Amino acid sequence: MKLAEAKNQFVQAWGTLGSKWGINRTMAQLHALLMISPDPMSAEELMEELNISRGNVNMNIRELIDWGLVEKVHKPRDRKEYFWAEKDIWKITKQVARERKKRELEPVLRVLDQVSKVEGDKKDKNVKAFTDAVSGIKRIAGNADKAIETMFKAEENWFFGGLLKLFK
Amino acid sequence: MKLAEAKNQFVQAWGTLGSKWGINRTMAQLHALLMISPDPMSAEELMEELNISRGNVNMNIRELIDWGLVEKVHKPRDRKEYFWAEKDIWKITKQVARERKKRELEPVLRVLDQVSKVEGDKKDKNVKAFTDAVSGIKRIAGNADKAIETMFKAEENWFFGGLLKLFK
DNA sequence: TGGAACTTTCAAAAGTTATTGAAAGTTTAA
DNA sequence: TTAAACTTTCAATAACTTTTGAAAGTTCCA
Incomplete structure (x- = not known):
């Protein structure tokens, strides 16, 4: 199995699991994506990978931050915000x-x-x-x-x- | 606190908890009601207590039976079905x-x-x-x-x- | 200070899930 | 066999949740 395909299956499975436990599917998918990403990701990248709107990314990332599972990170010389998830x-x-x-x-x-x-x-x-x-x-x-x-x-x-x- | 009021609060709380964990609110409420009922209850009684339709009771009770939490019981000389929940x-x-x-x-x-x-x-x-x-x-x-x-x-x-x- | 680059908000729309109620199905007993 | 008493089904619809996207807000720096 190729990495892209494996990532996709993993993100889907995590989303499904989340929704069965009362966690918004998109929030769980964002979390899955960030967990397997070695580097922090920007809102654009997340929008792109999951095919969702900026507003949706923003709301669900905020919720993940609120749960203490994700943090904002800033890269020097870059005004964009990036998001990083705890991996342990x-x-x-x-x-x-x-x-x-x-x-x-x-x-x-x-x-x-x-x-x-x-x-x-x-x-x-x-x-x-x-x-x-x-x-x-x-x-x-x-x-x-x-x-x-x-x-x-x-x-x-x-x-x-x-x-x-x-x-x- | 009166029993009726206490029952009500308990049923509501159980329903809310259920829904946060991906369990249909009505299903959780039916379960709550049966858990605190010393005797098996009929569909009519459940409809009455929760103000829900017969179809809704039937579907959610079926689901509870499927989860192995509720059983049908038959009383002698009575064609109605009654429902009993495990209490342990x-x-x-x-x-x-x-x-x-x-x-x-x-x-x-x-x-x-x-x-x-x-x-x-x-x-x-x-x-x-x-x-x-x-x-x-x-x-x-x-x-x-x-x-x-x-x-x-x-x-x-x-x-x-x-x-x-x-x-x- | 102005405006580009970005983030946040929120009302409306889309999507999903739960509920109803009427019709169909089943069981019982006379 | 019939019909009353009950249960089950399921299509329509109501209720709820999620998502969008455009507008408002913020920040940065020339």
Whole structure:
């Protein structure tokens, strides 16, 4: 397989994966493209490679910057902005986990705390089913939370070594 | 907080969470409703609680059944179908992980295997950046895959006990 | 200061996904 | 076999999300 073809397939696959996990397809494709680019890329190059408008590149790159996955870089003697993506997959994984935890897990945990204050007869099977379900979810979500926190502090080695040793 | 209000907030929160993770909001809401219901519910009850059409209930319940999270149940002397959801959060977690792995992780791993056969000069920095990125992703994805496989075999206790002990 | 080179914004258009509801299909029991 | 009670399907449409592109904004430097 030629590099151009391989790149293309990779960018498509990353876009599809992203969209199945609630990430804008274009944002994921931009990220894919930057991840496999040894050099920072300009808006023009990104527009060109993905056949999308300047506005679209701008918005999605901004979002990637907001997620902490991409940075602007400036080349000396060049007014254009270039974009560079973190390439260490372990750092990317941690960063995505950190953001999703903050944006999605934490708000739900707050609601769970609220609703677990439900008042009512503990003998009522409806109340019991509700509180049982909520406390179960809180328990697992709280543990997922701790797991992510630990991951932030951990070395890549912990994941590729320690965790897997535990598994076998 | 009254049960009715708490239920409502929970259903909304679960729906929002689902939609941010690529799961149809209605499907997630139906799941939430069934998780906190001590008894199986009929299509009518679900339509009523969520203010949605019969067709919509039917499609999304079918999807939940397909994900292995909900079952049809029949009551004696009643032609109606009722729906019941698994309530053990550990089983739900494992089931969701299993399905997403099959539907989303595995297809990507197949593409990664394909594209890592890229031909070309290993000295070319573009080829190098590409193969480095792809092999990094394969490595982490393969490990996530193993982690999920292990989770399938594991007891809930492994997660709530062993894993967390390792963490501290 | 003016204007070229660039980036950002945002309202409208296109594209995608979810929902409805009516019609078709199925099952049950008399 | 019939018809009532229920479920399923699917084309139309509504709702939502993404993308465009032209206009506005910014920055740089002659």
